[in-house]
Amino acid sequence: MADKKKLTVAEMLAAARAVDGGAAKPADAPPSAEAPPAAATSPTESAAAPASPAAPIKPAVGPGGARPSVADMLAAARANKGGAAPAPAEPAAAAPKPKPVAAAAKPAEPAAPAEPRDTASILGAARKGEKAGPISKAEAAAKAPAPAPPKPTIVVPPMPVKPDYAKPKVAVAAKAIDDEADRRDFVGIMLAVGFWMVGIIGGLWTLLTVKFMFPNVLREPPSKFKVGFPDAFPSGQVQEKFKAQFGIWVVNAEYNGQQQIVALKSVCTHLGCTPNWLEAEQKFKCPCHGSGFYKDGINFEGPAPRPLERYAIRLADDGQIEVDKSRTFQEEMGAWTDPGSFIPV
Known part of the structure; x- marks a missing residue:
């Protein structure tokens, strides 16, 4: 048997068109009685006789009239290409008629259905010189090209600020x-x-x-003011309620055997401090240097050199006692005898 040759694309397409054109007889079916048997020839004649072009052999139709698969068509094409079934020569006149076949050969069993393949895979296998038969999914996955690696992501930096x-x-x-x-x-x-x-x-x-x-301008109280009626100042009493506002004591005391109401200035004659009235001791006492004065204002102790001074005092038209601070009277000058320095009681 001649070596198998690779099929071209044109031959495979021709085999496929022949299958689509109509059903053929089974390849292994016995020859019909109507066809004349080929005459027996000698080996020399067979070798010398040129081989006539073989007609394309159509693959057998499967049982039940099923359409042959692509594998069947490829097998038929290879058989035709390899010269396994050359066309018979014309019968000679003297050749005896062959005896009829006693029993028809059994038809070949249909091949197991192979895994379907598309035309693109068949053509690609033919170009690469591989077998045209069916291949498994594992082989197809192994022959598939490796996926391309993912393209790296390019990070574009921000545009710098223009100077x-x-x-x-x-x-x-x-x-x-x-x-x-x-x-x-x-x-x-x-x-x-x-x-x-x-x-x-x-x-x-x-x-x-x-x-x-x-x-x-210093705002000072008026120089003349009223302190009340004479009966508000009983004998032997020292009134201190006018000390804070007007700086005087209103005293009803005896001087040189005469009862008088006088207004004593609340300023020590030593250095100008303000003495305090001590009711228990019945005297005026200076807190600065210890000078002491009697109720009528005469000094008797301490560094004070002279008695307290008096302000002018009189009875107003309304009968109240009015004090005038614009005029002062000093005892060492003999001014305490002036009627303006006291109100007789």
Whole structure:
């Protein structure tokens, strides 16, 4: 048997068209009685006779009229290509008629259904010189090209900020105009603040000048005031309620054998301290240096050099006692004998 040769694409397509054109007789079926048997020839004649072109052999139809598979068609094409079944020569005249076949050969059993393949896989296998038969899914997965590796992700860094010298001149000019406007606004604000400060300082100086034009005046109580009616001051009593407001004591005491109501000045004749009235000791006592004065104002102890002074006192038109602090009377000067220095009781 001749070696098997690879099928071309044209031969495979021709075999496929022959199968689609109509059903053929089984390849292993016995020859029909109507066809004349081929004459027996000698081996020499068989070798010398040229082989006639073989007609394409159609693959057998499966049992029940089923359409043959692609594997069957490829097998039929290979048989035709390899010359396994050459066409018989014309019968000779003297050749005896062969005896009829006693029993017809059994038809070949249908091949097991192979795994279906598409036309693209068949053509690709034919080009690469591989077998055209069916292959398993594992072989197909092994022959499949490896998946391409994923493309690396390219991270684009952000665009750097352009420096001022790389910016367009229009933008630089606009920025310069804005800066100039900001500078002018700042200068205007500073000038306004400066004018306000100058105005405030000028107003303060004006007020101080006006105040300097007027002398300082001490607000003192009036020099003349009323202290009440004479019967409010009983004999031998010292009234202290006018000491804090007017700085006097109203005393009803005896002086040189005469009962008098006098207004004593609450200032020590030593250094100007304010003495206190001691009711239990019946005397005025200076807390600064210890000077002591009797109820009528005569000094008797301490460094005080002279008696207390008296203010002018009189009875007003309404019968109340009125004290005048604008006039003072000193005992060492003999002024206590003046009628204006006391009110007789």
